Amino acid sequence: xxxxxxxxxxxxxxxxxxxxxxxxxxxxxxxxxxxxxxxxxxxxxxxxxxxxxxxxxxxxxxxxxxxxxxxxxxxxxxxxxxxxxxxxxxxxxxxxxxxxxxxxxxxxxxxxxxxxxxxxxxxxxxxxxxxxxxxxxxxxxxxxxxxxxxxxxxxxxxxxxxxxxxxxxxxxxxxxxxxxxxxxxxxxxxxxxxxxxxxxxxxxxxxxxxxxxxxxxxxxxxxxxxxxxxxxxxxxxxxxxxxxxxxxxxxxxxxxxxxxxxxxxxxxxxxxxxxxxxxxxxxxxxxxxxxxxxxxxxxxxxxxxxxxxxxxxxxxxxxxxxxxxxxxxxxxxxxxxxxxxxxxxxxxxxxxxxxxxxxxxxxxxxxxxxxxxxxxxxxxx
Amino acid sequence: xxxxxxxxxxxxxxxxxxxxxxxxxxxxxxxxxxxxxxxxxxxxxxxxxxxxxxxxxxxxxxxxxxxxxxxxxxxxxxxxxxxxxxxxxxxxxxxxxxxxxxxxxxxxxxxxxxxxxxxxxxxxxxxxxxxxxxxxxxxxxxxxxxxxxxxxxxxxxxxxxxxxxxxxxxxxxxxxxxxxxxxxxxxxxxxxxxxxxxxxxxxxxxxxxxxxxxxxxxxxxxxxxxxxxxxxxxxxxxxxxxxxxxxxxxxxxxxxxxxxxxxxxxxxxxxxxxxxxxxxxxxxxxxxxxxxxxxxxxxxxxxxxxxxxxxxxxxxxxxxxxxxxxxxxxxxx
Numbered sequence: 085x086x087x088x089x090x091x092x093x094x095x096x097x098x099x100x101x102x103x104x105x106x107x108x109x110x111x112x113x114x115x116x117x118x119x120x121x122x123x124x125x126x127x128x129x130x131x132x133x134x135x136x137x138x139x140x141x142x143x144x145x146x147x148x149x150x151x152x153x154x155x156x157x158x159x160x161x162x163x164x165x166x167x168x169x170x171x172x173x174x175x176x177x178x179x180x181x182x183x184x185x186x187x188x189x190x191x192x193x194x195x196x197x198x199x200x201x202x203x204x205x206x207x208x209x210x211x212x213x214x215x216x217x218x219x220x221x222x223x224x225x226x227x228x229x230x231x232x233x234x235x236x237x238x239x240x241x242x243x244x245x246x247x248x249x250x251x252x253x254x255x256x257x258x259x260x261x262x263x264x265x266x267x268x269x270x271x272x273x274x275x276x277x278x279x280x281x282x283x284x285x286x287x288x289x290x291x292x293x294x295x296x297x298x299x300x301x302x303x304x305x306x307x308x309x310x311x312x313x314x315x316x317x318x319x320x321x322x323x324x325x326x327x328x329x330x331x332x333x334x335x336x337x338x339x340x341x342x343x344x345x346x347x348x349x350x351x352x353x354x355x356x357x358x359x360x361x362x363x364x365x366x367x368x369x370x371x372x373x374x375x376x377x378x379x380x381x382x383x384x385x386x387x388x389x390x391x392x393x394x395x396x397x398x399x400x401x402x403x404x405x406x407x408x409x410x411x412x413x414x415x416x417x418x419x420x421x422x423x424x425x426x427x428x429x430x431x432x433x434x435x436x437x438x439x440x441x442x443x444x445x446x447x448x449x450x451x452x453x454x455x456x457x458x459x460x461x462x463x464x465x
Numbered sequence: 466x467x468x469x470x471x472x473x474x475x476x477x478x479x480x481x482x483x484x485x486x487x488x489x490x491x492x493x494x495x496x497x498x499x500x501x502x503x504x505x506x507x508x509x510x511x512x513x514x515x516x517x518x519x520x521x522x523x524x525x526x527x528x529x530x531x532x533x534x535x536x537x538x539x540x541x542x543x544x545x546x547x548x549x550x551x552x553x554x555x556x557x558x559x560x561x562x563x564x565x566x567x568x569x570x571x572x573x574x575x576x577x578x579x580x581x582x583x584x585x586x587x588x589x590x591x592x593x594x595x596x597x598x599x600x601x602x603x604x605x606x607x608x609x610x611x612x613x614x615x616x617x618x619x620x621x622x623x624x625x626x627x628x629x630x631x632x633x634x635x636x637x638x639x640x641x642x643x644x645x646x647x648x649x650x651x652x653x654x655x656x657x658x659x660x661x662x663x664x665x666x667x668x669x670x671x672x673x674x675x676x677x678x679x680x681x682x683x684x685x686x687x688x689x690x691x692x693x694x695x696x697x698x699x700x701x702x703x704x705x706x707x708x709x710x711x712x713x714x715x716x717x718x719x720x721x722x723x724x725x726x727x728x729x730x731x732x733x734x735x736x737x738x739x740x741x742x743x744x745x746x747x748x749x750x751x752x753x754x755x756x757x758x759x760x761x762x763x764x765x766x767x768x769x770x771x772x773x774x775x776x777x778x779x780x781x782x783x784x785x786x787x788x789x790x791x792x793x794x795x796x797x798x
Contacts, residue, residue: 099481111499116491123488129788132740138747139787146780153777156770189788196784289477360508369513389531396525403518410510418507419514430696430741 088183088238089192091292093126097192098291100124128192139195147178147203168211175207193241201239205231225255236296245296249281249303267324268336274311278304298363305352305367312344315378345375357417478503522585530592542600549593556586564626569686572627584630587619612642629693636674636697643670647697658708667705668722674698675729695733696741702726703749710756723753735794743790751783 103120106112112120131139151174158173159166182200191197212227229251235244256277260266266273282304288297310316318341322332335341352368355361380391410419482500485491491499533545560583563576574580594615597603604611616638623632640647643666646655658664678694681687703726709719730746733739758775762768786793 099484102478102481106499106502109502111495111502112491119488120485124484131787131790134740134744135787135790138744139784141748142780142783142787145776146784149773149776149780152773156773185788196788357508362508365513369517389528389535392524392528393532394528396521396523396528399517399521400525403514403521406510406514407518410514413507416507418509419511420507420509421511 086238087240087292088186089240089292090126090128090190093128093190094192095291096124096126097128098294100126127190129190129194130192131194136195140199143196143199144203147174147199150174150177151207164214168214171207171210175204178204178207197239198241198243201235201241202243205235205244221258222255225251225258229255240293240296242295242299246299246303249300252281253277253307261324270324271311271317271320271341275308278308278311282308301363302367305364306371309348309352309367309371309374312341312348313374313378314338314341314345315374315381317341345378349375360416518581522581526588546593546596546600549589549596553586553589553593556582556589560586560622560626567625568627571687571689574627579626580628580630583622583626583628587615587622587631587634590618591615609642612638616642623690624687627687629690632690632693633697636693640670640701645670645701647701652701652704653708656705658705659712664705664709668702668709668719671698671700671702671705672722672726675702675726691737692739699726699730699742699745703745707749707753710753720753720757724750727753731794743787747783747787751779755779 100121103112103117107114107117151170154174154177155167155170158170178200182197182204185191185200186197208231209228212224216223229248232244232248232251235241236248253274256273257270260270260273282301285297285300285304314335318332318335321335322329349368349372352364352371354368356363356365356368376395384391386394407419410417413420478500482491533540537545560579563574563579565572565574594611598611616635619631619635619638622628623635637647644663645667646652648655656663656667658667674694675698678691678698681694682691703723706719706723706726710716710723727746727750730742730749734741734743734746755775759768759772762771
C-alpha cells in the first residue's frame with residue numbers, strides 16, 4: 085500500500101526532534117541546529133493541539149452536513165440502495181478531499197485529515213451493513229479489520245490502528261465462544277494473541293508507523309495483562325456462563341491466575357526499568373494498581389478509608405524515597421526533568437481546582453464536603 | 466502482503482548521526498560524543514515519580530479525612546485541629562524559609578518540593594478553616610468573611626512566592642465569594658445562571674479578570690499570570706454571556722459582550738501564540754453568531770433547509786480559516 089504522507093518529511097521531523105533534544109542537552113550548537121533544519125526540511129502543517137481539536141470538530145460537522153446536503157438532491161424514495169449509493173458517493177468525496185488536502189496543504193495528522201478518514205470509514209460501513217444484515221459477528225470483524233488495517237497502512241492513523249487490534253481481539257473472542265472448550269481457554273487465547281501481536285509490532289522499525297507501533301504495544305500489553313488478571317477472569321467467567329449468583333464463583337486454575345496477576349505487572353516494571361522502556365514501565369505501574377485492587381476486592385480485611393490511607397502512605401514514601409535516592413543518577417535511572425511542560429499553564433489550573441474548593445461553596449460549610457470526596461479515589465462515602 | 470517488508474527498516478541514532486556527518490553538520494568526534502551520550506544516558510523517572518507522589522497525597526488525604534470523620538468522638542477535636550494547624554503552619558513556614566526575594570518577573574525556585582508544599586499548605590488551610598467553621602461556627606453566618614480570608618492569603622502567596630496554582634485557588638475563592646464557580650468544566654453545570662443578578666456578576670467578574678490579566682502583561686507585573694487570569698475569567702464571562710443570550714434577557718448587550726470577548730481571545734492568540742485562545746474565540750464566536758442567525762428564522766421547514774446549507778458552508782469556512790490562520794492573523798512564524 086502506498087503511503088499517503090511524505091515519508092521523507094516524516095523522517096526529517098523525527099530527525100529534527102532528535103536534534104532539538106541534543107541541542108537542549110548542549111550537544112549541538114544553535115548554528116548546527118539551524119543547519120539541521122535547513123538540511124532536513126519538512127513542510128507539514130502541524131498547528132498546536134488546540135487548533136487540531138478545532139479542525140477536527142469543524143471538519144466532522146462539515147462532513148455530516150455535507151452528506152445531508154448531497155442527500156437532499158439524490159435521496160429519491162429513501163430506499164436502501166439509494167442510501168448506500170449516497171454513502172459510497174460521500175466516501176469517495178471524503179477520500180478525495182483527504183488526499184487533496186494532504187497533498188496541497190501538507191496536512192499530517194492535523195485534525196482535518198483524521199476527521200475525513202473517520203468520516204470515509206463510517207460511510208464505508210453503511211453499505212456493508214445494509215447489504216449484509218445477517219452476518220456473524222466475526223465476519224463483520226474481518227471486514228472491519230480489512231478496512232481499518234488498510235487505512236492504518238496508508239495513513240498510519242492511531243485510531244484505525246487501535247481499532248484493528250481491538251476488533252481482532254473481539255473476533256478471537258467471538259470465535260472461541262462458539263466452542264465449549266473455547267470459553268474455558270479464552271483467557272489463554274487472548275494472552276497468546278496479544279503476545280504474538282506485541283512481538284510482531286516490536287519488529288516494526290519504520291518511522292512512518294512509529295506512533296502506531298507504540299500504541300499497539302500499549303494495547304497488547306494491556307490485553308495480555310487483562311487476559312491473565314484474576315478479577316477479570318473470575319467476573320468474566322461468571323458473565324459468560326450466565327451465572328446469576330450474587331458472587332462470581334471461584335474459577336478453575338485459580339493459583340495460575342493469582343500468579344499471573346502478581347507476576348505480569350512486576351515483570352513489566354522490571355523490564356521497563358531494565359530496558360529503559362517507558363511504555364512497559366507505565367503499563368506495569370497501572371497494571372500493578374489494578375492487581376492491588378483485585379486483591380482488595382476479594383481478600384481485604386480493611387475498610388475503604390483505611391485502604392486509601394495505606395495506599396497513599398505507601399505511594400508517598402516510595403516516591404519520596406526514590407526521588408531522594410535518585411538525586412544523583414544510579415543504575416542508569418535518574419530524576420532529571422526532561423522536556424518542557426507544554427501545558428504547564430493548564431496543569432496548574434486543573435491541579436488547583438482539583439485540590440481546593442473554598443469552604444462555603446454552594447453556601448454549605450459542611451466538614452468533609454468537597455475536600456475529601458474527590459480525587460480519583462473511586463469510592464463513594 | 467507486499468507492503469510488509471517496508472515496515473521493517475527504519476532509522477536509529479546511528480543512521481541519524483551518519484546523515485549529519487555526511488552533510489557536514491557535525492564532525493566525527495562530535496558524532497561519537499553524541500553516540501556515547503545516547504548509550505549512557507539515564508532513564509528519567511521524573512514524571513512517573515511526581516505522578517505517584519501526587520496521587521499518593523490525594524489518596525492519603527481522602528482516606529485520612531474519612532477516618533478522622535468516623536473517629537471524631539474518640540480522637541477529640543482539639544487534637545485534630547492542633548495537628549492540622551501545626552501541619553499547615555509547617556507548610557507555610559517551609560515555603561517562607563526557602564522563598565527567594567520578590568520580583569515582578571518569574572521566579573524559579575530550585576527547591577524541588579517547594580511548589581508542592583505551598584499547594585499542600587493552601588489546601589490544608591482550607592480544611593482547617595472548614596473544620597473550625599463546622600465545629601465551632603467561628604464565622605457564624607458571615608460566610609463571606611470565611612471565603613475572603615483564604616482568598617486574600619492565596620493572592621498574597623501567589624504573588625509573593627510566584628505560584629500559579631495559588632493564584633488559581635485565589636481566583637476560585639474570589640469567585641465563590643460572589644457565589645460563582647470558575648472551574649473550567651463546572652462553569653455551566655454548577656452556576657445557577659437562571660438568577661439574572663448572578664449572571665451579570667459572572668460577566669462582570671470574568672471581564673474584570675480579563676482586564677487584570679491584560680494589565681499584568683502591559684504593566685509587566687508577573688506577566689506570566691496573564692494566562693491564568695484570562696483563561697479562568699474569559700471562560701466564565703463568555704459562558705455566562707452565552708447563557709444570557711439564550712435566555713433572552715438583555716440579549717443584545719450579552720451578544721455584544723460575547724462577541725467582543727471572542728474577538729479578544731482571537732487577538733490574544735495572535736499576540737501570545739497561545740492557540741487555546743484561538744480555539745475558544747472561534748468556537749464561542751461561531752456559536753453566538755449561529756444563534757443570532759437562527760433565532761431570527763421562524764419557520765421550521767425553512768430552518769432545516771437553510772441549516773443544511775449554513776452548517777455545510779460555514780464549517781468548511783472555519784476549517785479553511787484554521788488551516789490558514791497564520792495568514793489571516795498576520796502571524797509571521
